Amino acid sequence: MEQQYSPSGPVAIAPSLSFKGSGSSYFGILIVNMLLSVVTLGFYYPWARAARLRFLYASTEMEGSRFAWNGTGKEMFIGFLKALGILLVIGAMVGLFAWMKVPFLGLLVYLAAIVFVVPVAIHGANRYHWSRTTWRGIRFGYRGNRNEFVKLFIREMLLTIVTLGFYGSWMFMKIRNYVVGNIRFGSGVFFYEGDGWEYFKMNLKGYFLTIITLGIYGFWWQADIFRYNIDHMRLLHGDKVFNFRSTASGGAFAGLLILNALLLIFTLGIGYAWVQTNTIKFLMDNVEIEGNIALDELAQTEEEYKNATGEDLADMLDLSII
Amino acid sequence: MFTGQFYNHQVAKSITITVLVVEAGLLLQVPGAEDGVVQPVYWLFADMQVDLTDRSFIRITHQGADAGTLEVSDPAFVKTFLQYYKPSRITRLEQLVVRGGLKWSLAIVLGMIALLLVGNFVVLPWCAGIAAERLPHSFDRQLGEMARNSNPELVDTAASALLTAFARQIQWDTRDSLTFVVSRRDIENAYALPGGYMVVYTGLLKKLKTPEQLAALLSHEVAHVTRRHAIRALCSNMSSMLIINLIFSGGGTLTGQLFSNAASLNSLRYSRQYEEQADLTGLATLRENHIDQQGMLSLMETLQQLDHQHHIPEFISTHPLTDRRVRYVQQQIARYPATAKQHPAMAALFQQLKESSR
Known part of the structure; x- marks a missing residue:
């Protein structure tokens, strides 16, 4: 066979991840956000969120190039209005049934809304969020199927309820496997293989040791969770792969979290910007990527998706996606 | 003459190019389809979207036929660029603050405090006066x-x-x-x-x-x-x-x-x-x-x-x-x-x- 001569051989490379944002620049952005939110009685919120995300993404660097957040306040504002509309309709129905003296039906509507709205929000948020994230001009994307995901979510939710919550770890892992497994990085495909039993054991151990050590083990538990999130993730591109690995130790987490708490207390909260930038810097510094994917070859495959309704719903319901 | 990274929106390839700031835009020396051939591309200020992250990093995106993104991590470039690129083109308020640096943030904090004080000592008593007038005896x-x-x-x-x-x-x-x-x-x-x-x-x-x-x-x-x-x-x-x-x-x-x-x-x-x-x-x-x-x-x-x-x-x-x-x-x-x-x-x-x- 002819030997392909390309810059990307099967050599192992390790792209570096780092966070370059300065606390003072971020502070400036948060201050403007706050000022405008107060002046506009909170209506500036979507634009504030866009400004914040844009800064954080543009300050994160991989292999010498920064990430980019392309979402706009306008998109998120429209999404916000739609999300508000959905929640208002649900609220009105619950209210109506209560007024008609059939609160049982209201409760049913409420439960049904949770069961349907939450997965729809997660789906929409992922579609919007990843489509608006780029690196070197290449879009990320989410290819999950909404109906499939809603079915998966309802099934797992029911199992968790039936087992009085014991199934929670398995549910969490199944959902993450599905969501992360449908994230695209251009022509690269993400992959996550979390195992419910392992995750359950880890959390059980973390929970009891934290109680026994009066909370001190909590930092190590945190490091375990972070490691579990990172180490089970892979990026595939053709027959090539990138593995992710966390190098954050419990001790390092303790240092970070204690320092952050002190910073917040002694600056009376003004240090919040620095707390966030420190945290992101810490996380980025503690993720190692290794493999043989040639980043140059990742191609533009994902479409643009500008509907932020799911993103805003998820934000309003306080579901953390990433 | 500055150097920056150019991305063509087709593959995640980082191409190092030279950039020149000219009167109404940027002149980019982008490699052409053939190897070794450099093709000058002219981007008008009016057609570009500018993301000023901080004073040492700027991202400029150009849509249209020759879509592409230019990223420059060079404070000197940012400074030169901002001299030519009118502040009125910057539509995002937070970018004006990034442009001004920590001084601006502090000025805004002081402005907010002033606003609160004025609100508390001037606006509120005035409103209270009006409210009191309207309350019947x-x-x-x-x-x-x-x-x-x-x-x-x-x-x-x-x-x-x-x-x-x-x-x-x-x-x-x-x-x-x-x-x-x-x-x-x-x-x-x-x-x-x-x-x-x-x-x-x-x-x-x-x-x-x-x-x-x-x-x-x-x-x-x-x-x-x-x-x-x-x-x-x-x-x-x-x-x-x-x-x-x-x-x-x-x-x-x-x-x-x-x-x-x-x-x-x-x-x-x-x-x-x-x-x-x-x-x-x-x-x-x-x-x-x-x-x-x-x-x-x-x-x-x-x-x-x-x-x-x-x-x-x-x-x-x-x-x-x-x-x-x-x-x-x-x-x-x-x-x-x-x-x-x-x-x-x-x-x-x-x-x-x-x-x-x-």
Whole structure:
């Protein structure tokens, strides 16, 4: 066979991840956000969120190039209005049934809304969020199927309820496997293989040791969770792969979290910007990527998706996606 | 000439290129389709989207036929670029701040503090004034009654009748129907509730030496009523509460707060401005009734002397007697001298009051 001569051989490379944002620049952005939110009685919120995300993404660097957040306040504002509309309709129905003296039906509507709205929000948020994230001009994307995901979510939710919550770890892992497994990085495909039993054991151990050590083990538990999130993730591109690995130790987490708490207390909260930038810097510094994917070859495959309704719903319901 | 990274939106390939900032845009030396061939591309300022992250990193995106992204991590480039790229093109406010650096952020923090201070000391009192104007007088009476019921006084009927007779000697310029009450308690204080309910404690009566002092005391308290200081103070308290609620997104009904404040009306501390206004209005009342204005000054002196004894009389703690206030009263008396007459009826009633308060 002819030997392909390309810059990307099967050599192992390790792209570096780092966070370059300065606390003072971020502070400036948060201050403007706050000022405008107060002046506009909170209506500036979507634009504030866009400004914040844009800064954080543009300050994160991989292999010498920064990430980019392309979402706009306008998109998120429209999404916000739609999300508000959905929640208002649900609220009105619950209210109506209560007024008609059939609160049982209201409760049913409420439960049904949770069961349907939450997965729809997660789906929409992922579609919007990843489509608006780029690196070197290449879009990320989410290819999950909404109906499939809603079915998966309802099934797992029911199992968790039936087992009085014991199934929670398995549910969490199944959902993450599905969501992360449908994230695209251009022509690269993400992959996550979390195992419910392992995750359950880890959390059980973390929970009891934290109680026994009066909370001190909590930092190590945190490091375990972070490691579990990172180490089970892979990026595939053709027959090539990138593995992710966390190098954050419990001790390092303790240092970070204690320092952050002190910073917040002694600056009376003004240090919040620095707390966030420190945290992101810490996380980025503690993720190692290794493999043989040639980043140059990742191609533009994902479409643009500008509907932020799911993103805003998820934000309003306080579901953390990433 | 600067170097930056160029991305063509097709593959994640980072191409190092040279960039030139020119009059109306950027000149990029982008590699062409063939190897080794460099093709100059011209991007107009008008067609580009600029993301200024901080003063050392800028991202410029160009849409259209030759879509692409340029990223430059070079403070010198950012500086040069911003000299040519007009600030009016920057549509995102936070980017203006990034452009200005920490100085701008601090300026905005100071601006916000200034805004809050102006809001608190100028806008709120103004709004409170307007709100107070719009509240009907019946509201004053209602509020005064609530305060009275929540804190009933031990009324000395005989002394109250004497005090009422004394007060009737004075022409009050007010729409409110005034009620004067003596309460038999050893507290050196007096207060007025909205709607015109005045209470003088025997503790204070004992310390007064002349009828002019008592007239001055009453005219000061009545002025609080006619000027509706209690309503104004409540309205401004409430609007502060409103702002705090707004910021911390709490709730609560406003009238509920107004009425919950009613209980503390008799120990309400007025601002210095209200005290001065009450003093000046009180002086005018004394002048109009041909009562010696010096009564106000000697009242203050008497109270101040009490101050130097073992304890601070309560009247002083609710009506702080500053040197400024005394000076103000002196100046006012000098500015508006008035003839004072003898008031034998008042003197007689005062004498009886003094005796009854023993």
